[in-house]
Amino acid sequence: xxxxxxxxxxxxxxxxxxxxxxxxxxxxxxxxxxxxxxxxxxxxxxxxxxxxxxxxxxxxxxxxxxxxxxxxxxxxxxxxxxxxxxxxxxxxxxxxxxxxxxxxxxxxxxxxxxxxxxxxxxxxxxxxxxxxxxxxxxxxxxxxxxxxxxxxxxxxxxxxxxxxxxxxxxxxxxxxxxxxxxxxxxxxxxxxxxxxxxxxxxxxxxxxxxxxxxxxxxxxxxxxxxxxxxxxxxxxxxxxxxxxxxxxxxxxxxxxxxxxxxxxxxxxxxxxxxxxxxxxxxxxxxxxxxxxxxxxxxxxxxxxxxxxxxxxxxxxxxxxxxxxxxxxxxxxxxxxxxxxxxxxxxxxxxxxxxxxxxxxxxxxxxxxxxxxxxxxxxxxxxxxxxxxxxxxxxxxxxxxxxxxxxxxxxxxxxxxxxxxxxxxxxxxxxxxxxxxxxxxxxxxxxxxxxxxxxxxxxxxxxxxxxxxxxxxxxxxxxxxxxx
Numbered sequence: 362x363x364x365x366x367x368x369x370x371x372x373x374x375x376x377x378x379x380x381x382x383x384x385x386x387x388x389x390x391x392x393x394x395x396x397x398x399x400x401x402x403x404x405x406x407x408x409x410x411x412x413x414x415x416x417x418x419x420x421x422x423x424x425x426x427x428x429x430x431x432x433x434x435x436x437x438x439x440x441x442x443x444x445x446x447x448x449x450x451x452x453x454x455x456x457x458x459x460x461x462x463x464x465x466x467x468x469x470x471x472x473x474x475x476x477x478x479x480x481x482x483x484x485x486x487x488x489x490x491x492x493x494x495x496x497x498x499x500x501x502x503x504x505x506x507x508x509x510x511x512x513x514x515x516x517x518x519x520x521x522x523x524x525x526x527x528x529x530x531x532x533x534x535x536x537x538x539x540x541x542x543x544x545x546x547x548x549x550x551x552x553x554x555x556x557x558x559x560x561x562x563x564x565x566x567x568x569x570x571x572x573x574x575x576x577x578x579x580x581x582x583x584x585x586x587x588x589x590x591x592x593x594x595x596x597x598x599x600x601x602x603x604x605x606x607x608x609x610x611x612x613x614x615x616x617x618x619x620x621x622x623x624x625x626x627x628x629x630x631x632x633x634x635x636x637x638x639x640x641x642x643x644x645x646x647x648x649x650x651x652x653x654x655x656x657x658x659x660x661x662x663x664x665x666x667x668x669x670x671x672x673x674x675x676x677x678x679x680x681x682x683x684x685x686x687x688x689x690x691x692x693x694x695x696x697x698x699x700x701x702x703x704x705x706x707x708x709x710x711x712x713x714x715x716x717x718x719x720x721x722x723x724x725x726x727x728x729x730x731x732x733x734x735x736x737x738x739x740x741x742x743x744x745x746x747x748x749x750x751x752x753x754x755x756x757x758x759x760x761x762x763x764x765x766x767x768x769x770x771x772x773x774x775x776x777x778x779x780x781x782x783x784x785x786x787x788x789x790x791x792x793x794x795x796x797x798x799x800x801x802x803x804x805x806x807x808x809x810x811x812x813x814x815x816x817x818x819x820x821x822x823x824x825x826x827x828x829x830x831x832x833x834x835x836x837x838x839x840x841x842x843x844x
Contacts, residue, residue: 370520372434373416376441381420382448384461385441386671387520388415389431390714394513397483399490401498401505406483415714416444419461423454428714459693459709462671465523470666472531474563478512481564486510489572490535496576497539502584505540510567511559519671526671532662532823533566534559534809539580543587548781550583550766552576554604554748556611559809559823560660585779586767592783594839598743598797599785600736600832605765607808607826608749610726613789614646614653615824617758618679618706620690621719631815632756635789636685644685647793652727653680655689655706660807661723661825663708668692669717670709677706679724683794691719712820720815723807725827729799736800736832738774744838745769745776746783751841762786764841784841792833800829 366389373387390413397406414437415428425448427440448454490508497506511534519526537552552575560566601609621627622634636644657674658664667673672692679687691709706724709717737745748766755761768783769776811823 366518368434369414369431369437372437373441374522376438377418377445380445382418382445383421384419384463385522386417386461388417388428388669388711388714389413389518390415390515391431392513392515392713394511396509396511397486397490398507398509399487399494400507401494404487404490411713413714414440415711415716416441417461417716418444418448419457420445420448421450422457423448423450424457425454426716428716459670459691461521463521463523464526464671465521467525467527469527471529472561474531474565476564478531478533478564479514489567493537493572493576496573497537497580500577500580500584502541502587503539503580504542506538506580508535508537508572510535517669521671526667528665528667530561530665531563532559533562533564535567535570535572537572537576537579539583541583541587545591545781548583548586548589548767550579550586551748552579553808554602554766556604556608556749557809557811559662559811560807560825561662561664562660582767582779586781589767589779589781591840592744592768592780592838596835596837598740598832598834599836599838600733600740600743600745600771600830602733602745602747602830603804603806603828604748604808605746605763606726606828606831608752608763608810610653610724610826610828611810611813611824612752612754613758613761613792614680615689615721615724617789618687618689619719619721620688623688627815628756630817630819632758635757635759636688638688640685641688642684642686645683645794646680646685646790647683648796649683650729650799651680651683651793651796652678654725654727655679655687655722656725657708657722659723659825659827661725661827662809662811662823663722663825665708665722668708669711672709674722675707676722679706689719689721691717710822712822715818715820718816718820720822721824723825723827726799726829726831728802728805728829730801731798732804733800733830734774736798736830737771737776739798740771740832741774742772744780744783745771746785758789760786760788782841783838785836785838787836792836795834795836797832797834799831802829805829
């Protein structure tokens, strides 16, 4: 820790001396995100940086919290004094939502990288991106392509009166976007498909994605979609690829299981949930092949050792054999004592140094057996839906509508033709109960949602979702309105 951070921390604790404060957490967050983008017009790079400090205090069970830009010692002292004043007993201060972690030792965690992205030269980044763009643009009918690499490093320091927690998280991401023009307008195909492929790791993740190696297929599919007929309306079996399934998991499993939604505390902001605490151990959420696990490890961008309250993140089963077996909450909160199963997956996470919210870490659909081709063979005739384009779901997470990048019409287990502007809709419980089969571990992939918004003031979070393609029965599908 640098001398400047030592000084900021000391300024906070000096400001609280003699104020009858029972416990304090100081959270300092620095996030740097670097983007390199290549198009036919050339290459561009830009860097965004956020530097914040937050102070949370407990005064005889009363809670005060404030945060802002990290500046100098006098600014840190002002934040500390304001947090203390907000927790003044007898002034209507809010009750402490959960005990502040009071660790008395120093610990550190860092994302393991084989190649730190900051060690990769700008020319090497641009060369890789240009190679993928060149392959895509070699396909007749492709009118534009763009590509971006994102490298994000978040450094957090948590301090209590007796110890510190240091955390450095590194996420990398890359995407190739290809556009083709057709008689009915433009068609887009992305590799990797939406919602995203960000992962915990270094430049090796970008290399493993192999954008140049997938650029030809991506471009050919964009051209085929531009010339394709629109998805027909119907009700029947569909296979969701793993990228679209990641978005389905996020919206119709992850969010409904968040305990603050269940108790109505996000009703005016992000919405509520149809799930109740009493449903744990009883509710048939999906079919017997649906097994969902809340995890804080792996390649997902929700991977972290301790949360932004300073507590260890817990992992556990959320859905087992289709039955709801756990919820998502915050460690040591009042909710965790009132709601059975909440400790199955617990994490409080913040955007910068803001007050943490109940958040998903990684929420994964466990693999089954077989391949996508096995699913198509079992389906016989239907649709294979590819990549997320947009989503909509009601406030209680019951009814949903998703639009996809494209689809394959399947006949006798074979891909027959591509269809443009496909979408599907349904209701959460009937949909997951209609899951017939999940493909095996060989096709299980980690995806990401890096734009999840919640709270007031609004905060963004980054969540990982692992999934393999899955077959669903009797799904309502059709062309996306407005196309």
